[in-house]
Structures are given as structure tokens and as C-alpha cells.
Amino acid sequence: MKRLITLAFAASMLAGPMLAGHAGAQTTLRIGLAEDPDVMDPTTARTFVGRIVFSSICDKLLDIDKDQKLIPQLATEWAWSDDQKQLTMKLRPNVKFHDGEPMDAAAVKYSLERHLNFPGSRRKGEISQITAITVVDPLTVRIDLSVPFAPLLAQFTDRAGMIMSPKAAQAMGDKFGSAPVCAGPYKWVERVQQDRIVVERFADYWDKANIHFDRIVYQPVIDATVRLANLQSGQLDLVERVAATDVEAVKKNNRLRLVQATELGYLGLSFNIANGDRAKTPLGQDPRVRRAIELAIDRDILNQVAFEGLFKAGNQWVSPESPWYVKSMPAPKRDVTRAKQLLKEAGVPNLSFTANLPSGSENAQVAQIIQAMLQEAGIDMKLRTVEFATSLQMAAKGDFEAYFIGWSGRVDPDGNIWTFNSCEAAQNDGRYCNPEMDRWLKEARSTNDRERRMAAYEQAMKIHQADMPRVYLYHRTWFYGLSTKLQGFQAPPDGLVRVQGLKAG
Amino acid sequence: MGSLPAFIARRLLVALPTLLVVSFIVFGLQLLLPGDPALLLAGEDRDPQVIAYMRELYRLDEPIWVQYGDWVLRLLQGDLGESIRLKESVGGLIATKLWVTAELAILSMLWAVAIGVPAGIVAAVKRDTIWDWTASAIGLAGLSIPNFWLGIMMILFFSVQLGWLPASGYVSPWEDPVGNLAALAMPSFVLGSGVAAVLMRHTRSAMLTVLNADYIRTARAKGLAEKRVVRRHALRNALVPVVTLGAIQLGELLGGAVLTEQVFSIPGFGKLIVDAVFNRDYAVVQGVVLVTALAFILLNLVADLIYFLVNPRMRG
Numbered sequence: 001m002k003r004l005i006t007l008a009f010a011a012s013m014l015a016g017p018m019l020a021g022h023a024g025a026q027t028t029l030r031i032g033l034a035e036d037p038d039v040m041d042p043t044t045a046r047t048f049v050g051r052i053v054f055s056s057i058c059d060k061l062l063d064i065d066k067d068q069k070l071i072p073q074l075a076t077e078w079a080w081s082d083d084q085k086q087l088t089m090k091l092r093p094n095v096k097f098h099d100g101e102p103m104d105a106a107a108v109k110y111s112l113e114r115h116l117n118f119p120g121s122r123r124k125g126e127i128s129q130i131t132a133i134t135v136v137d138p139l140t141v142r143i144d145l146s147v148p149f150a151p152l153l154a155q156f157t158d159r160a161g162m163i164m165s166p167k168a169a170q171a172m173g174d175k176f177g178s179a180p181v182c183a184g185p186y187k188w189v190e191r192v193q194q195d196r197i198v199v200e201r202f203a204d205y206w207d208k209a210n211i212h213f214d215r216i217v218y219q220p221v222i223d224a225t226v227r228l229a230n231l232q233s234g235q236l237d238l239v240e241r242v243a244a245t246d247v248e249a250v251k252k253n254n255r256l257r258l259v260q261a262t263e264l265g266y267l268g269l270s271f272n273i274a275n276g277d278r279a280k281t282p283l284g285q286d287p288r289v290r291r292a293i294e295l296a297i298d299r300d301i302l303n304q305v306a307f308e309g310l311f312k313a314g315n316q317w318v319s320p321e322s323p324w325y326v327k328s329m330p331a332p333k334r335d336v337t338r339a340k341q342l343l344k345e346a347g348v349p350n351l352s353f354t355a356n357l358p359s360g361s362e363n364a365q366v367a368q369i370i371q372a373m374l375q376e377a378g379i380d381m382k383l384r385t386v387e388f389a390t391s392l393q394m395a396a397k398g399d400f401e402a403y404f405i406g407w408s409g410r411v412d413p414d415g416n417i418w419t420f421n422s423c424e425a426a427q428n429d430g431r432y433c434n435p436e437m438d439r440w441l442k443e444a445r446s447t448n449d450r451e452r453r454m455a456a457y458e459q460a461m462k463i464h465q466a467d468m469p470r471v472y473l474y475h476r477t478w479f480y481g482l483s484t485k486l487q488g489f490q491a492p493p494d495g496l497v498r499v500q501g502l503k504a505g
Numbered sequence: 506m507g508s509l510p511a512f513i514a515r516r517l518l519v520a521l522p523t524l525l526v527v528s529f530i531v532f533g534l535q536l537l538l539p540g541d542p543a544l545l546l547a548g549e550d551r552d553p554q555v556i557a558y559m560r561e562l563y564r565l566d567e568p569i570w571v572q573y574g575d576w577v578l579r580l581l582q583g584d585l586g587e588s589i590r591l592k593e594s595v596g597g598l599i600a601t602k603l604w605v606t607a608e609l610a611i612l613s614m615l616w617a618v619a620i621g622v623p624a625g626i627v628a629a630v631k632r633d634t635i636w637d638w639t640a641s642a643i644g645l646a647g648l649s650i651p652n653f654w655l656g657i658m659m660i661l662f663f664s665v666q667l668g669w670l671p672a673s674g675y676v677s678p679w680e681d682p683v684g685n686l687a688a689l690a691m692p693s694f695v696l697g698s699g700v701a702a703v704l705m706r707h708t709r710s711a712m713l714t715v716l717n718a719d720y721i722r723t724a725r726a727k728g729l730a731e732k733r734v735v736r737r738h739a740l741r742n743a744l745v746p747v748v749t750l751g752a753i754q755l756g757e758l759l760g761g762a763v764l765t766e767q768v769f770s771i772p773g774f775g776k777l778i779v780d781a782v783f784n785r786d787y788a789v790v791q792g793v794v795l796v797t798a799l800a801f802i803l804l805n806l807v808a809d810l811i812y813f814l815v816n817p818r819m820r821g
Binding site: 036038039046047048119120121122124125126174175177178192193194195196219220221222223225226229230232233234235386387388389390392393394396407408419426427 | 539540541544549550551552558559593598602657660661664672674675768770776
């Protein structure tokens, strides 16, 4: 027995360096993911991490660049009709799916209709304004909408814009996600649940000159420390979501490089305004109280203490770096005196409330720092840590007074605002409703005129400041660690890993 | 107490109601577990239509006994259901993961036996010396150091500092046997360390009991060399309870792999159940718990069998 173990250990000692040296030698790119993706069907997929993998398999109609500008991918040109209810798109010629079928207007029509009609589609809500999709000619498609809907183009930069091979999708039905067939640079090879997803270069990819690795292996490594250790030991070439506390370690390591981008989303503190009995408190009923909470918080110090100043403090639904940030309404300076005064006016000088908090050390730290800041204004915030699935259910049921919750963000600002602030929206857990706010949000999503949209968002932001249904706190930073041998990596703010242009150098 | 076949038959008869109770508890827990799977499954956007569709598709609104009856009926046909998150059959998922965890557990057991048993013997034979104290101290450390901490420390040392072993992941032994052992070397050691400590303590006390027994005194009185006394007479008798304990510990390892698999990103049972619980993927949770319970029952049966075979008094 003992000898066997000695043997096994000796063997593993020999094997170690061989494995570690493996990654750079072949043209295999190894990417470490922070989670295991869910089902890989563009119509039903729902995880962020799945989108990272989709980036190499399924091309979209449009994409975004690092400045959040819409750029062509499968669609090369697009134009709106005068009434803004009809979108005509020209498609890229000579594009093939992985199964050799042509990517044309009929395939676009098929994919969009699948997104709209497939049972359990998670895309339907994103593009539900579409009433008809017409094949004008093999490379032209026309999309009719029930109402003008400006965010539609941005929706096409994500899963709703992914085009699937109709032949494969028909043949595989609801099993399409176990081996997706699209028109991206890499085709599906295999997946071992919770272990790896392997894709292989697609020889007929339309932009193949920009694709340099033969294979990509995506590996979920949940623990940020272990993910980084894999990068440090050379087992992985690129890892997403490096912890803010590990950023220094990556910077100091001369074999590693750090790339970062401010996210599209945010973390905020939502209040229960009208969702059941727990809304019937001064906190839920009096905007002065909620305003006092904002004034008691110093966002910069929060960012310094919790994230070494690496995140972006912010007071709006988009980050200060976004072109949609309302510059005339920056974050107010901390003002404890004014906060106390507001509380007195509201008749609750000794405010006490409970905030729900999804479990996770990052969240806990943020909440505790805020707790201490509020304390100085005489506000007693109790924290109730609950596991994520539970916290979601409590929020939906109205079983909360305040709730720390993040949002991953969307390219079009409408995706950060509408679903949380309009009266009927799905994620408006606090049931905040102001017809004025609704009017401006509707105005903003119904026009493609950038100036008019911006003006509408400014008005909406003013109302938000007055009503304060949510205190926006900060915007996370996407940190990527990569081997210095890896060239050409750019991090757009949607946090995805685009494989075009990546090469070993 | 009867013959061996009768003994086995009786034990299996007892196992059936145990499994039934386990299945009740698994379903009961589902009632107690807060968090709506449909809400989670709907994804970040939480489209109400999707939520309603998920409820209907997975019959989440049905009374629990209807769901339970359904599950048992399908179970009797050998169908454990489908993962609602991964859209794969639970039976298939378990089949691939069970092997990984079983291999991890067996390798951990090898570590545990290789370290724990010799250390226990040395501690007993050299009682109250520096050897004994050292073994006890290391044993205490093995019991009290959390697996995830030890795991991360080992990764930082052996993978990052020395570059000897892969930091995480799993390679199938059929694909690459050496890579397989390299991938499992650290996690199995981490997982085995706790068991090694338990085995050490039990071996030590069993050895001490035996060494104080009359027949050992007789053996010594006959003038046998101490080495011979320990090897020939004491060891064999002392190891009987240790073997039984080992079989039971193997069952514990199956369950204890959860954290270790999480730290080392090993796609086994532990990771499967952690993800399933967080995603409220009930079918997977139920399948995994049931199979684990079954494994436990079987290992206990094996342990009892060994006891039955080596201990004549059981046969009456």
C-alpha cells in the first residue's frame, strides 16, 4: 500500500511541470470563468458567464466596442423608417453556420421568431415589440415594431441578436443548448458539466483572419483565489473577475497583465415603497428619509475602504463614464448635518430599519461600511444576510424594507432603468410608481433621437432624485488577469471576452 | 445470529425503509428551503411569462405529495428526472460525477490509511514519548484545520510557488492516467487529512488496548521479541475495528468532498450538489442525496460484513 502511494506521488511530481508548461506551447487558449454556465441555447440561456462562452460560438447581428458604440457584426447596415417602427437591416454576405448552412435573411427571421415564440424563451421580453420579420431578399431583413423602441438595436448586441442555424435548431429542438450551431468563430466540441467547455476554430468563419487560436477551453473555477492561482501557475491564460483585493498581486507579477473596464451595471440600495405591509414605514413613505440615507453615505470612502478605490462611485443608473450619465446631477457630498435635519423634519430622528443582503463577503463589507456611516447620522440599519435565491424571493414578495442588490447592466440605458423604475416593470420590487417618471421613460425609449432621449433621462433623473426609490452606490470594475504572452485583449464594459484578435505573442 | 446470506438479506430489508425515509426527508426539505426556483430560472430579467412557464413546466405549483408520487413512480422506472438548470438527465449527471468523487474518496482513503495507521501504531508502541506527542499534535491539526484553507495553502505552495501540481481541475484517468493522479494528489491529501487523524487516534487506542491484553503479556512472557509481539499478535487484532471504521469513513468522504471539490474545481458530486442547491435544481438535489444515502447504506453493509467475518462472536 505504502509503495503504491509513494509511486503515485512520484508520478504526480513528474507530471506537474509537464502540465504547467502545456498551455503556451499549443494554440489552445484556456480561459477561467467565475461560474459554470447554464444551458448554452441563445433563446433560453440566462447566465452572464454563458454570454462569455457565446462570444466565441454565436455571432450577433451587432456588437459594441469599448466605447459602447454599436458596430456591425452579422448585420452590416441598418436604417429606421421615419415613424421609427420599421428597421431594415443588410446582412453580411457569404457567412456560413458551423453546419455549412448559409447565414441569410431566412435564418435571421427563423432565429428572431424562435426567440419570440419558443416555450420558455428568456428573450421574448427583450424584443417583444417586434410584430413581424420579413425576408426582403436573401441579405435584407425588415423588422416591424408595434411601437417605436430605441433599445432594440442594443438588444441585438446580446443573445437576442444571436443567429442560429435553422436546420440544426429544428433538428435539436430544446436540446440545441447541448451543442449550439451558430455562425461564430469557434464551433462546439464538447462540454463536461462543471468542468469545461471546449470549442474549436471554425474554418469557414467570415472573419477568420482575426482568429488565431485553434481551440479554446473554458473552465469554471469558482474561487477567485484559486482562479488566480491557476493563472499564476500557467494553467490558464486568461481569467475573468479577478477580485479587487488580488489586483495588486496581478500588477506586481511581471508575467501577468491586468485589463479593466467599468461595468454597465451598478450596485444599489433599493427601498420598499409600496409592496405590502413592510412598505408602511417612514422609510417607505417619506422621500426625505431616503434622501437622508443618501446624504449620510460617502461613496468615495466606501469605494476606498471596500475596493481600494478601484471601483467607480456613482449616484445614477449608469456610471459617470457612460455617455448617458447626467452630468448636471453628480453625487452629492456627504452631509451628516443635513441628513439629521431631514430625519427630524420627517419626524424620525432615530430611524431604524432592516436591510436585506444577499450573502457574499463583498456585499457584507459594503453593507457594514454603510451601516457605520449611517450610524453617525443617527440611523440604525440592521442587516439581514440571506442566501441569493431566498433574497430574490423575499424581494418579489415585498418581504423587505431595504435591499442591497446589483444589476449587471445593459448597453442601452433603458435596460438599466425601465425594468426597475416604471410602474408595471418586472423587477420593480419596491413597487415604486410615479406617472411622471413613466412618461419620461416612455419618451426616452420611443425615439432614436439621441438628444431627445438624453433630455428625457435628465428629467427622469430629477424625479428619481426627488423620490429616491433607490440609492445607487457604485459601479464595479471588470478585472481580467492574463498572461503577458496573450496579445490583443480588449475589455468592453459588458464584461465579455471577445476572441477576435486574441493571439499568443 | 444465522448464516451469511440471511445476515445480508436482513440488512438489505432494513435498508429499504431507510431509503424511503431519506426520500421523504429530501422532499420535506424542499418545502423548507426558501427561494423560488422559477424566479431563479427566469434569469436576471425575471420576465413574468417565463416565471409562469417554468412553474407549469416543472409542476412547481402542484402539491408536494403529487410531486413526490410522480418522482417515486419515475424512480421505479429508473428515471431520476431532468436537471432544470442544465437540461440533462439527473441519472446521467450522477453517473459521470459519481466516478470522479469515488476516485477522490478512494485516493483520500489511501492517504488516510498510509498516514493514519502507521502513525497510530508508532504512537501506541512508543507511548508517552516524543513520537506519541508529535503524532497526537499532527492528528489534532489534521482534525482542526479547515479543508478549504489547507487546500488553498497547498495550491499556493505546490502550484504557484513550485509549479509541481496543477492548481485545480480534473483529468480522466482514461485520457491521461498521470495527469489524473497529478490533478487529484492535492485534493485527495486535503480530504484524507481529516480521516488520517481519526484513523490515527483509533489505531492508537486499539493498539494500546491490545498491548495491555493478557495474551500479549503471555507472548512477552514466552520471551518473544517486542517487534514480533507487535507485528504478529497485536497488530492483527487491533486493526479489525480500524478496518470497519475505515469503511464507514469512506462513506463520510463521499459527503465531505463538497468543500474540497469546490476549492479544487473538481467536477464531482460535491460541486454538483452545491450548484444544485444554489440554483434550487430540486431534481438534482434529490437524486444526489438519494444516491449518497444508498452509497452510505452499502458501505455500512460492507463494514458490517467485514465485522461479521472477522469476529466469530457475531456468528453466535
